Amino acid sequence: MKYLALATGLFAATIAVAETPTLTVYTYDSFVSDWGPGPAVKKAFETTCDCTLKFVGTGDGAALLARLRLEGARTDADIVLGLDTGLTAAAAETGLFAPHSVSAEYDLPIAWDDPLFVPFDWGYFAFVANAGADLPANFRDLAASDTSIVIQDPRSSTPGLGLLMWVKTAYDGDAEDIWRGLSDNIVTVTKGWSEAYGLFLEGEADMALSYTTSPAYHMIAEDDDSKVAVPFDEGHYMQIEVAGKLAGTDQPELADRFLEFMTGEEFQSIIPTTNWMYPAVMPQGGLPDAFDTLIAPEKSLLVPADEADEVRDKALEEWLRALSR
Amino acid sequence: MAARAVAIARGAPGHVAAALVAAVILAPVAAVLWRAGGGGWPGPADWAALRFTLTQAALSALISVALAIPAARALARRRFAGRRLLITALGAPFILPVIVAVLGLLAVFGRGGLVNAGLDALGLPGIRIYGLHGVVLAHVFFNLPLATRIILQGWQSIPAERFRLAASLGMTPTDVMRHLEWPMLRAMLPGALMVIFAICLSSFAVALTLGGGPRATTVELAIYQAFRFDFDLGRAAVLASIQLALVTLAALAALRVTQAGGFGAGLDRSLRRFDAETPALRLLDAAVLLLVAAFLLTPMAAIVWRGGAALAGLPVAVWRAAAVSLGVAAASTVLTLALALPMALAALKRPWLEVVGLLGIAASPLVIGVGLFVLINPWADPTALALPVTALVNAVMALPFALRVMIPQLRDTVADFGRLADSLGMRARDRLRLVILPRLRRQIGFAAGLAAALSIGDLGVIALFADPDIATLPLQILRLMGAYRMDAAAGAGLLLLTLSLAVFWLLDQGGRADADA
Numbered sequence: 001m002k003y004l005a006l007a008t009g010l011f012a013a014t015i016a017v018a019e020t021p022t023l024t025v026y027t028y029d030s031f032v033s034d035w036g037p038g039p040a041v042k043k044a045f046e047t048t049c050d051c052t053l054k055f056v057g058t059g060d061g062a063a064l065l066a067r068l069r070l071e072g073a074r075t076d077a078d079i080v081l082g083l084d085t086g087l088t089a090a091a092a093e094t095g096l097f098a099p100h101s102v103s104a105e106y107d108l109p110i111a112w113d114d115p116l117f118v119p120f121d122w123g124y125f126a127f128v129a130n131a132g133a134d135l136p137a138n139f140r141d142l143a144a145s146d147t148s149i150v151i152q153d154p155r156s157s158t159p160g161l162g163l164l165m166w167v168k169t170a171y172d173g174d175a176e177d178i179w180r181g182l183s184d185n186i187v188t189v190t191k192g193w194s195e196a197y198g199l200f201l202e203g204e205a206d207m208a209l210s211y212t213t214s215p216a217y218h219m220i221a222e223d224d225d226s227k228v229a230v231p232f233d234e235g236h237y238m239q240i241e242v243a244g245k246l247a248g249t250d251q252p253e254l255a256d257r258f259l260e261f262m263t264g265e266e267f268q269s270i271i272p273t274t275n276w277m278y279p280a281v282m283p284q285g286g287l288p289d290a291f292d293t294l295i296a297p298e299k300s301l302l303v304p305a306d307e308a309d310e311v312r313d314k315a316l317e318e319w320l321r322a323l324s325r
Numbered sequence: 326m327a328a329r330a331v332a333i334a335r336g337a338p339g340h341v342a343a344a345l346v347a348a349v350i351l352a353p354v355a356a357v358l359w360r361a362g363g364g365g366w367p368g369p370a371d372w373a374a375l376r377f378t379l380t381q382a383a384l385s386a387l388i389s390v391a392l393a394i395p396a397a398r399a400l401a402r403r404r405f406a407g408r409r410l411l412i413t414a415l416g417a418p419f420i421l422p423v424i425v426a427v428l429g430l431l432a433v434f435g436r437g438g439l440v441n442a443g444l445d446a447l448g449l450p451g452i453r454i455y456g457l458h459g460v461v462l463a464h465v466f467f468n469l470p471l472a473t474r475i476i477l478q479g480w481q482s483i484p485a486e487r488f489r490l491a492a493s494l495g496m497t498p499t500d501v502m503r504h505l506e507w508p509m510l511r512a513m514l515p516g517a518l519m520v521i522f523a524i525c526l527s528s529f530a531v532a533l534t535l536g537g538g539p540r541a542t543t544v545e546l547a548i549y550q551a552f553r554f555d556f557d558l559g560r561a562a563v564l565a566s567i568q569l570a571l572v573t574l575a576a577l578a579a580l581r582v583t584q585a586g587g588f589g590a591g592l593d594r595s596l597r598r599f600d601a602e603t604p605a606l607r608l609l610d611a612a613v614l615l616l617v618a619a620f621l622l623t624p625m626a627a628i629v630w631r632g633g634a635a636l637a638g639l640p641v642a643v644w645r646a647a648a649v650s651l652g653v654a655a656a657s658t659v660l661t662l663a664l665a666l667p668m669a670l671a672a673l674k675r676p677w678l679e680v681v682g683l684l685g686i687a688a689s690p691l692v693i694g695v696g697l698f699v700l701i702n703p704w705a706d707p708t709a710l711a712l713p714v715t716a717l718v719n720a721v722m723a724l725p726f727a728l729r730v731m732i733p734q735l736r737d738t739v740a741d742f743g744r745l746a747d748s749l750g751m752r753a754r755d756r757l758r759l760v761i762l763p764r765l766r767r768q769i770g771f772a773a774g775l776a777a778a779l780s781i782g783d784l785g786v787i788a789l790f791a792d793p794d795i796a797t798l799p800l801q802i803l804r805l806m807g808a809y810r811m812d813a814a815a816g817a818g819l820l821l822l823t824l825s826l827a828v829f830w831l832l833d834q835g836g837r838a839d840a841d842a
Contacts, residue, residue, distance in 0.1 A: 032793035034642040035808035039793075055793050056708055062553040069556055070360070070699060076706070148436075153533060155550040187436070188455045188537045191530045194806035195424055199534075201811055202428060203437040217809045276809070316554075320370065323539045 022052040023254045025243075026077040028064055032057035037267075037274040044266045051254055060158050060192075061241075065091055072096070073248050078255045081120065081243035081262075086161060086312065088117050088242060088305045098247035101256055104263040107282040109238065109300040117242035118259050120267070121277035124236035124297050125162040126229040127207040128200065128214045135207075135230045139167060143181030150187050150196040150205040154316055157192045158239070161312065163209050166237030168315040169301045175315060179322035186323070212236065212295055213276050219290040220273060228295075235299025241277065339671020342664045343681045349721050350684045353696020354569070357562040360699050365551070365560030367567070374542040375567065381457060381532060381543075382525035385464035386518045392465065393472030393517070394510065396617045399610035400473070401480030402598040411618065412477075413830050415470045417625050420778040420825040422799045423530045424806070425628060425818035430454075430463055430535075432627035439623065455537030463531045468521045470621060474771070475520070475729060479513035480506070481767075482737055488598055501600050512733065519579035520729050523572045523687040544568050548689050558695070565692035572687035576680040625822070632819025635812045643817045646801035647824060653716045653797060654780040654828065660720035661776035662769065665727035669735050670761075672728065682728045685721040690784075693718065711795060719780035726779070727772035731765060738764045770836015774829035781825045798824075 032038035032055040042053045056077070058067045065087050068080060073096065083091050091097060097116045106112050108122055127142075127149060129135055136142035142149070152160030168175045187205040190196040200208030212229040219225050243262060245255045261267055269283035272291060279287075303311050358364060367375075400412060418426055433439050434454045441451040454462065483505055491501050529545035536542075544564055551560040601610075665682075672678040697714060701707045707714070738761055746756050762769070784799040796804065798821050805814035 030804060030807040033804035033808060034640065035804065035810060057793055066552055066556060070695065071702060153539070153546070155546060155554060183538070186538060188534055189539065190534050194803065195530070195534055197809070198424070198428060198806060198811050199431070202431060202435065204431055204435050214809075221809070320539050
């Protein structure tokens with residue numbers, strides 16, 4: 001039955017292609033889930049484009065790039081959405097992306113002038129804790145305290161990699177020392193963000209690595225203001241999520257329209273309460289009230305995209321050395 | 326003589342099935358190698374990961390099986406109200422998605438868990454679950470039920486007549502152990518060890534989460550790193566091949582030391598253990614069962630407790646995913662049986678065929694997924710094939726359990742009744758219908774239940790092929806967690822647990838409709 005329905009659906013889709021064009025967007029899995037931005041974005045874009053917007057979800061940002069590399073120039077994707085600045089240099093190197101024509105008034109902590117990739121949201125990594133606890137003010141404080149943390153493995157998780165880059169940019173030569181100091185604070189290292197955040201909510205650790213925007217979810221969706229992001233005075237590492245157009249797309253105009261739409265009012269106002277990140281372009285209505293209560297880091301840290309690979313490899317080596325002892 | 330006794334096992338269909346299974350596992354690995362343009366040599370960190378993987382898998386297998394022996398013995402020689410229910414419920418950990426089970430375990434052994442709360446109340450220092458011991462604890466939690474069931478089947482394969490004879494000869498429990506139980510264990514244990522070792526080899530999320538850090542890096546994590554960080558497909562494929570080679574070696578070793586039980590035929594009467602009816606042994610068995618039940622069921626209770634509140638308010642998408650998962654499970658169960666029966670028959674003559682089946686659980690899910698993707702992508706849209714591919718991969722993953730459950734019983738049946746069937750001049754089809762299948766009912770039911778439950782609980786390869794509109798239940802649980810909805814995820818976890826157990830119960834009971842009460 002299921003397969004029959006599936007086959008019928010495919011057949012119908014094939015016919016539909018002849019009439020309305022389809023724009024295929026590869027993205028990470030949580031973007032397309034019922035609780036992510038995907039369904040609302042699809043609906044909004046399809047009412048304006050006279051086309052079908054087809055999302056294809058694959059793991060996370062790194063898995064997305066790996067899939068694109070697997071498919072190479074033969075890929076069906078017109079747009080790839082969900083890479084971050086740690087991946088854009090490697091993505092650009094594939095030669096699969098084409099320059100975009102979007103210009104927008106970005107609301108980012110840094111200037112944006114990448115010719116291939118358009119940002120759609122951003123956030124700061126931060127440790128999230130229960131309000132009222134005695135919380136450290138930086139990594140050295142944390143290492144000296146007995147506050148326990150759960151983090152993600154940089155080899156399998158994007159936030160895990162973000163933390164690696166955070167410590168490396170904040171401490172450079174001393175990063176390995178910091179990790180050695182943190183080793184007795186780390187309860188465990190998980191495969192992905194969900195496991196770490198789940199363990200924290202279950203009380204397995206005092207803090208988990210997440211985003212400064214995480215408390216907004218609890219306030220808005222659960223009416224719970226007991227979770228706070230902890231400000232660190234070294235500054236916070238940023239994640240800027242971007243999309244790009246494939247050079248081999250058979251829908252170049254539609255792809256341009258989508259990127260334009262992506263920095264527009266409708267898309268951007270969906271982001272804060274579905275992806276729980278800051279919009280790349282501030283929507284006219286501003287942000288939900290709960291976002292006003294979030295911490296605003298004084299210093300933004302980010303490794304330039306073209307240095308990301310090199311810094312990452314070195315930082316991972318140090319991380320493994322410091323924590324494997 | 327031996328050749329005639331297994332005349333039924335003319336192997337052609339079995340060999341075809343084995344070739345198909347080997348193709349499903351090896352072709353993707355080969356495809357990844359081909360796509361990479363050659364292998365990549367693992368670095369020192371990869372070898373360290375391999376050492377850790379072997380250590381934890383060996384420890385987990387040994388401890389699971391060692392604990393399963395007294396548990397299976399107690400279940401075999403005692404009759405009590407709720408025994409069957411207990412046997413089914415004990416199987417629950419095995420079919421849970423990893424993260425749901427880990428959260429259940431932490432509710433008992435974690436920082437704020439029951440054990441630490443109890444120790445704290447007594448003024449004793451707390452325990453810390455994270456480390457190699459935590460990894461092994463979790464693996465024992467997952468695999469003790471499977472080991473218990475496999476060994477329990479061994480006990481049940483000893484005909485009641487032998488125990489009656491033992492009783493009339495005035496044998497003590499020690500004598501019974503030496504003459505009946507130990508030979509049976511010699512036949513069962515290597516297989517049980519082999520299966521659990523193979524499962525633990527490809528463990529990843531459990532090992533990492535409870536291992537407490539990069540010291541607990543397993544081969545599967547090294548494969549992730551090769552794939553995601555370095556896009557070194559060659560190294561990923563070589564690591565996956567090493568994993569497969571290890572399982573093959575372990576399995577061949579296990580098959581070498583396995584000896585057939587050889588108890589001869591009985592009349593399938595219900596088992597009454599005259600030798601074990603002493604108060605001390607009753608007490609011992611009761612204690613063993615209580616401890617095992619507490620160890621396995623307390624985390625389950627935590628999952629029920631956590632998920633119960635959210636169950637009623639689950640989003641429609643979760644129910645839809647549950648329906649999809651049931652459909653996939655039905656397909657993969659049929660497929661598992663269709664592969665397992667001919668392979669089990671053929672394996673009587675060529676035991677190494679079982680090794681082919683084992684590869685399925687030891688293969689790296691990431692490499693299999695990527696390989697299938699590479700294979701399918703030039704011909705069809707992998708996303709459109711997500712469900713059939715998931716059903717196929719789930720079937721292959723369940724195959725080793727089905728084989729391990731069926732082969733010993735099949736061997737005994739053919740040994741006990743093969744000559745009689747020969748002398749009656751029964752044709753192969755009649756033998757299958759009149760002799761083999763009726764005696765294999767219990768095993769077929771159990772294997773079908775296991776295959777269905779595993780398929781419902783397993784994420785399989787769908788995460789790599791996911792379609793926004795079609796999700797299975799485990800994928801939906803991941804998505805809920807990824808969207809901060811931990812409570813709903815707990816509810817969906819409970820739904821999954823309930824569905825898996827219900828399906829398992831139905832199929833398992835179906836196979837034992839005529840079994841002793």
